[in-house]
Amino acid sequence: MEGLLLLVAILLPAVGSLMVVFLPWLNERREDRCFFVGAVMVLEFLVVLLIALDSERTLILFEMTKQLPIALRSDGTSRVFSALMSLMWTISGFYSFSYMKHEQNEKTYYAFYLMTLASLMALTLSGTMVTMYLFFEMMTFISMPMVLHNRSKEAVAAGIKYLIYSVAGATMGLLGIFMLTPNIASPYFVEGGSLMTGSLTIPHAAFQIILFITLVGFATKAGMFPMHGWLPTAHPVAPSPASAVLSGVITKAGVLAIFRMIFYVIGPDYLRGTWVQWALLGCATLTVFMGSMLALREKHIKKRLAYSSVSQVSYVLCGVFLLDTMALDGALLQMVFHALTKDALFLCAGAIIVKTGITRVDEMHNLGKNMPWTMWMFTICAISLVGIPPLGGFIAKWYIAEGALMAGTPVYSWLVPIVLLVSAMLTAGYLLPPSVSAFFGGMAHGEVASAYREKADPSAMMLVPIFILTLAILVLGIAPGFMIETFTKLANSLL
């Protein structure tokens, strides 16, 4: 069994999760459980790294019916996504160890945290459309308890909204899977797609409508207009480390599904220049702008970050839909940097909420003096997200904008860069003021500051994960050579 490692990558966190649930001795002391969960996550990351270094593998798990194999596969795309997701998951996981002291039901939280990791890894390693659909749905259902975590009325309403949007999106995706299956040469993912364009079973016009619906359906998880409504409701109600991964990592699952559909099933050549591409680009560009505008209006810090995710993930989608090597390169970079940045920002927000009880951006006056580390890192991440060089966010946006200019798509070759610029300004408008008032809030607000519960940075267990993320943004922003090389290679193989 040469692809056994792929199965290990899925089973390791799944078994870990079950052990958390069923082994009482693991739960006797908090420390034991945290140590165990941490060990599982680190091991998992190592396994994923091994897969990334190994050559391409395929593993057929079983056949549901003869035409429906459930298969795993490691290739360029799955390596990038699985490494990124597993790393983010581990970092936020370590942060939870300290953060979750303040919440209830820790056992359930870790069980579902690990199980979601398992389903995410399975999603990245899926080798066929049906396998991907399977784990896509599974991920929705398994990640839902994280949204439901505090079981308040608000959380339940958010959870159900999340469920309905996700199931609706997946159903739209399923429509495409139904329609594509008779029209593709191989049930497995093939670089460049395997659509038999010459002999479609339904007319091209109808087929394109279906493809549009499918891609919009999968974009639900990435929060693209018109299926973005759930994201700002669902992400903020989860505990902060869970919001961090929901916003930073799980949104990328939507990107992954779109990636797979476009580059491994449909084939970019079939979409290039059709109205489907224009319409999708239109949705993505609109979302970039709209997300930023809504974030600007929102005062609740976690909701503001969630709206920011709506906008930022659509940058990635913009880059993908341009169907251009450069833009795709940018999309992958944006994906990595957004994951790092949004993770860090949510973790900072979590630290602020736990330490001071502040949840609104206009209450953050003078916070910089009380929580200097947290606020400094918050500021650096904010600057990266705005896209100011030399931080990571800049290089990603540069590539997408340049890709748009080079892709030769009418209208969008100038519209995309302009929207990116406007959105960058808006991002500055909604992320920098909290930092400004935190550092230069003035003494007039002293009485507000005195109402803080505690006036200190959180413990090292919470600070170090944020610090690692911030450092990564700095280092990778200055020296992105390795990443660009990898991504260019991947983009070239796909386009």
Next chain:
Amino acid sequence: MTLLLAIALPVALGALLPVFRLKTGNRNLYLMLATLLTSALCAYAIAVDIPALRLISLNNKLTITLRLDEQGKIFCALVAFLWPFAMLYAFNYMKDEHKQTSFFSFFLMSYGVTLGIAMSANLLTLYVFYEVLTLTTLPLVMHGGSQKSIRAGLKYLYYSLGGSAFAFIGLAYLVYFGGQTTFVPGGLFKGISLMHTQQLRLGYLLCFLGFSVKASVFPLHGWLPTAAVAPTPVTALLHAVAVVKSGVFAIIRVTYYSFGASVLAGSYAQYIPLALTTFTIVFGCTMALKEKHLKRRLAYSTVSNLSYILFGAMLLSAQGLTAGLMHLIFHALMKIVLFLAVGVYNKRANAYYVDQVRGLGTTLPLLGVVFTLSSLAMTGIPPLIGFISKWALAEAALLIGGPLPLMGVVALLISALLTGIYLMVPAVTMYTRPSQGNQLTPVEAGFKVTLATLSLVVLALSAYSIPLIDYLARTAAQAM
């Protein structure tokens, strides 16, 4: 003789139950033995090919004959497998109900009658058993004895009798033009140049509408949600499997074994049923979504799912029929688990409505898992069985092409979405904090055993169903 015995044994033992005046323990033993014995007879009849048995000849055209062919075996096996579980469940469920003897007597008799439908060799025999099934299950619907139960029972009776009347006209057409009613794979008119195609199609349509009362196709579905007042073993087994699927089975028989797909394909006699079932698929789900009462919600879900099966069957292709038969079996398993779980919620936690199940997921963990699992399967999440049959249905429809089958695929997807909502919302609600402490009475082992076993079967079939599907595909190919 085995066939006659399998039918007569439960009917006779059921009818004799009031005579014996047994104590509860002995009565349960008696019932369980009768059920298991019947199921064993069925298993034997399925394994060994038994020649046809002519019971009565009305004239040389019309006979009452028993025979178990490939198609009948599918339905027979399903019923014979599920009845003992439902019986075990009913022992626990009915423990503190009144009029238990009459309930169990009719419950056991219905078993025999349902087997009669599976074992009918011709349409007349099927029609007779079909009518008798209405009558033996009527007391079960009215069991509660309240005004509401009586009304539900009468509604069921009127709908069923009306349907039978239509079916009877179809039967008359068949006898007149076909000369006999025996079930022949491919239909009576296969390979014969037809003179009376128009009349036959009309006759078929009447037959379809008649039998679609029990299969609860819109607009003839009204009785099913109302009948949810019956005790849960009845709603679970009869109104998700035995009775409603008798309707579906009868339609499959009439379509493929009497009139034949070749007579109907490409005519209004195919398109009207296709359109009706497509509409029912969406309609049932929409009503389920609106309904807050758990059992009625599940009943509406059944309305929708029965039309999945009929939609597959009415595609009039081997793939379509295979997919329909797959869903016939898979839906039975998933829905019975859901109903049985809800029955326990009703009985032991006093939860009848969606918002009353708060917190039950943590207080009754096994039931919560089982309910969630079946809900996921019903929604059609791979690799669970619900996905496999829905996939097959969509594949078969796309293979046919054309506007109606495509509409059907869209209906399937809309319905999958709505199913996800109307079943997953209660599943999620179960894991929320209860508004006040639930008054729980302990849940008996019998409930747990039934639910756990059936769920394991669902899981096992999800993992490995290829031989079963192959068998269904062979049967469907024969029927063409």
